[in-house]
Amino acid sequence: MNELDKSTIICRCEEISCEEIEDVLTNGAKTFDDIKRLTRCGMGPCQSKICHSLVAAMIHEKTNTPIFQIPLPRMRMPLSPIKLETLATNSTSFSSVKSVLDEVELEDGKVR
Ligand code: FES
Known part of the structure; x- marks a missing residue:
C-alpha cells in the first residue's frame, strides 16, 4: 500500500483515519477485530464492507501477515x-x- 496521508479516512462510516489505525497497530493490534474494538473501525452501517480491504492491507504492511491469513x-x-x-x-x-x-x-x- 502506498504511503497514505495520516488524515486519510479509512473507515468512512465511523470516520477513522489512517493515523488512528496506525496508532493501534503500533500498540499491538494484530487483527481487524482488535482494531475494531479499539477504534470502532468497521462498526458502521456497511459493517466493514468498504474499509475491510484497506485495513487488511495496513495490517499486512505492519505485521507482514499474508492477507489471506488475516481473519475476517x-x-x-x-x-x-x-x-x-x-x-x-x-x-x-x-x-x-x-x-x-x-x-x-x-x-x-x-x-x-
Ligand atoms: S467504512 Fe468502515 S464500517 Fe463502513
Whole structure:
C-alpha cells in the first residue's frame, strides 16, 4: 500500500483515519477485530464492507501477515425491523416493517 496521508479516512462510516489505525497497530493490534474494538473501525452501517480491504492491507504492511491469513472481522447479524405491534401482542406471525419503496408504484420504469 502506498504511503497514505495520516488524515486519510479509512473507515468512512465511523470516520477513522489512517493515523488512528496506525496508532493501534503500533500498540499491538494484530487483527481487524482488535482494531475494531479499539477504534470502532468497521462498526458502521456497511459493517466493514468498504474499509475491510484497506485495513487488511495496513495490517499486512505492519505485521507482514499474508492477507489471506488475516481473519475476517465479526459481523452483526442481519436484522430487519419488526412492528412494535408484533412485540406488544406477543404475536408469533412475522410482521416486518416495509420500506417506503415497497409502496412506490412504477409505470414503465417511472414512479407514478
Ligand atoms: S467504512 Fe468502515 S464500517 Fe463502513
